[in-house]
Amino acid sequence: MKTLTASILCLALCLSTPALAQTAPTRDPAQIQGGTYTVDASHTQVGWRVSHMGFSNYAGGFSDVSGSLVLDPKNPAGSKLSIKIPVASVATTSAKLTDELKGDQWLDAGKYPEMTFVSTKVTPAGKDKAKVTGDLTLHGVTKPVTLDVTLIxxxxxxxxxxxxVGFEATGTLKRSxxxxxxxxxxxxxQLHLTIAGAFERQD
Known part of the structure; x- marks a missing residue:
């Protein structure tokens, strides 16, 4: 009887497993499908970090990111990235500070509601890495910024x-x-940015 019960349990597990079966994600660009991808907002995070009086590195983030990625694995330099970040989504562990950052003394989310990044150049830097230079617009000012991007x-x-497809991008800018x-x-x-980006292919 015990053997029969164990067999039934094993069969049930085998039948249920395929529903969640997953082939391990690849980091080989040759196996990645090219095309147009859009940001998976639920699984994309933008983090920032800044020195607080030299005593600590204070961190926060943004959410509700949108944008697109035109990916060409055979010609990475031809890829293009465009990202939009709602400034009012800024968040910290302090409600008071979060409200201050949205105000006109800091990010002024009412006047400048979006931060954007539009790539102008993609330079491969290894099998799964690239330097992505683009125009970053923040607080009504646009300047070039280079991100170090790694395929996850x-x-x-x-x-x-x-x-x-998922990437991690890091970069530094002077907020002044x-x-x-x-x-x-x-x-x-010095404002340090980290973008954990997930993108879904549009069929």
């Missing part, structure tokens, strides 16, 4: 069956260059 993985999402000068240099001028 690509494949088919086992839940929604969409072809998905964009007119956000409050408390410089007491609060650090």
């Amino acid at each position: 993985g690509a494949g088919t999402n086992p839940l929604n069956k969409k072809v998905t 260059d964009f007119g956000v000068k409050t408390y410089v240099p007491l609060i650090g001028d």
Whole structure:
């Protein structure tokens, strides 16, 4: 009886597994599908970090990111990236500070509701890395910024069956260059950005 029960349980597990089966994501560009991808907003995060009076590195983030990626694995230099970040989505662990950052002394989300990045050049820097230079617009000012981008993985999402590719991008900018000068240099001028981006292919 125990053997029969164990066999039935094993069969049930085997039948249920394929629903969530997943081929391991690849980091081989040759296996990635080219085409137009859009941001998976639910799984894309934009983080920032700045020195707080030299005592700590204070971090926060943005959400509700949108945008598109035209991906050409055979010719990475031909790829294009466009990202939009709603400034009012800025968040920290302090509600008071979050409200201040949205105000006109800082990001002025009412007057400048979006931060955007539009690539102008993609330079491969290894099998799964690239330097992506583009125009970053923040606080009404547009300046070139270069992001160091690393491929995290690509494949088919086992839940929604969409072809998905993910990257991590990092970069640094001087916030004073964009007119956000409050408390410089007491609060650090160097703003470190990290973008954990997931993109879904449009069929």
